[in-house]
Amino acid sequence: MFEHGLSVPVLTPQPLPKSPSTVITAEAGLNLSPQMELRVEPLVQPGDRVAQGAPILKDRRRPECVITAPMSGHIAELELGPGRRLTSLIIYREDNGDRHAYDIRAANTEISGAAGASALRTLLQVSGLWMRLRARPFGTVPAPEASPAALFVMAVDTRPLAPDPRVTLGGENEGWLALGLNALGQLCDGPVYFCQDRGPDILPLEKQIRRLRVGPLHPTGLAGFQIHRHFPARLDRSVWEIGAEDVVAIGHLLSTGHLPATRLVGVAGPGLRETLLVRCQPGADLRELCYAHMKPGQQAILSGSVLEGSESRWLGFHDRQVTVIERRQPKSRNHWLETALRRAARAEPIIATAAVEQALGGAFAGMALLRALSVGDDEMASDLGMLSLLEEDMALLDYVTAASPRFSDLLRAALNRIEANI
């Protein structure tokens, strides 16, 4: 059969290196997606010294949402805005700090005895790893006592210039990956899907975990399309998703009591002189990562891929890549007639070409879904599989068709309406 999806050619000086170098930036911050917005209860004060992995923030109403220190250091800035929303959090690195150790005995006894998962839940929640889970529909952090109908572990990334997750899944991490998968299996009543590329098996899987092989083209490597295809999420059926590296982190925590200090990040894009593959802390300072390697001229540093990434100072919570692109100069003002012809009040509709079909990964009723989204027919869109998708799944389509308004925004608006109505 045909391979569904598109390859997005984005220039970069060299292909990503095979082995990463470790970089811990001097500052780190927090860059959460709007769906994860916190009403913060600080657990530390500005000036406090924190150990790597120690909890520093907590959500007031959702105690399962905990943010931990990405590295040992001291809190340089912690400011809350209206409604106790976090406005800024900056941590300075201190080199000889220690690592926070979590008590893992209860969770390990529970896993080895296969006796429920309450201690494991608690451990994941206090250590902040619970926030790495994303529940669909809506893309929120799962409720503390919830249990998913299915769990998707994504060990594949097809975004343009994304690093290959295999790099971080070999060696000692393989054991931690197996341990983490085993722990997640306790958490999930339904099937666990392990999505990987077409290469050799990343690790031998136990019987209850199903292996899905995903082609090399975007967007098939996004969790949304795998969920849409293999186990669609519904309002009464929540499907969770987690990256394979986060599963390694769970395994790491369960065997050592510490949170891993780094994560694999690819730094690439046409604005660089050199492509990098680094292991850096979560929330790393992107300027420090990129500045030494950037081409002269105005560049924009995006956290995330070129399709859905946004300009940011800090590495995004779920992002595993940084893209540096040339900043477009804002164009001088056009003549009003040209503007009227190009950008009328009514946006141009999408034409159902092969590009659109492939940008939706060959999802069957793609065009009908787009029509339902653009007219705001939430019921129809839910029937056609919208509840399995998130904004990032529409990013390729928005890029390919230059759609305005963006389908990512339409999808988020529809999800928000549905969420408000239940």
Place this chain on the structure above:
Amino acid sequence: MIRGIWNRETVALILVASALPVVAAWLWDEGVPGAGRLVFVVVLGGFWQALFTIIRAQPPSAMGAISALAMAMLAPDVGPLQFALGISFGFVFGELVFGGWGRSVLNPAVVAVMFLGFSFPAAAWPSLAIQVGWATIPAAVLLLIFGVMPWRVLAGALIVLIAGGGFSLDLVTSAAAFALVFLVCDPATSASTPAGRWLYGAVFGALIALFTVAWDAAPVQIAVAAALLTSLVGPLLDEMSIAVWRAARRYRHG
């Protein structure tokens, strides 16, 4: 941060580019009167598009040129006033009142030509030269390469035409070839689901075969009538295939 190119106007410009060989072949055959008709339709269609741009803030589309070409080629031979009325009806009620190309259900050329055909049944239908039919082949190839043409529609129609035993160059006339490539395979008005597209093409092929056998009419009339009926069943075919897909999904995923 970056934007791609596959917006509506890119698709429309590719369609216009692929129509150039057809225009050349048709003008070679028709000469100056044909060119005059084409210019007339383009000007009138442009007028209506401009009016809708100014009044309804609806962006104009280069696809109007394809519709104008199809109207100039396929419309029956009526007086200039009637012709102007017919093409205005086609542009306005076939496309512009729905929001322009991409939001309409029918192709404006099909609407205009059938409107004139029904209104003036005595008018003579044009006949297209054989080289116009040949010229649709490079057009179809170009559209398939760019992924603008829904290949399933083309394949469905060709399979039915071949299987119907009616496939010969006499039967699949230039009119049918042109209607298939530019009216039925219009990506905006054809069915949009894969199964719906196969059926959509098949319906067009079946109607052409049926009309050729059972209806003593001009090839152009047969082709455009088949295109009209096909685009009318298009939404139904989509609805059916989506219903089947949803039922299968409910069965599979509970």
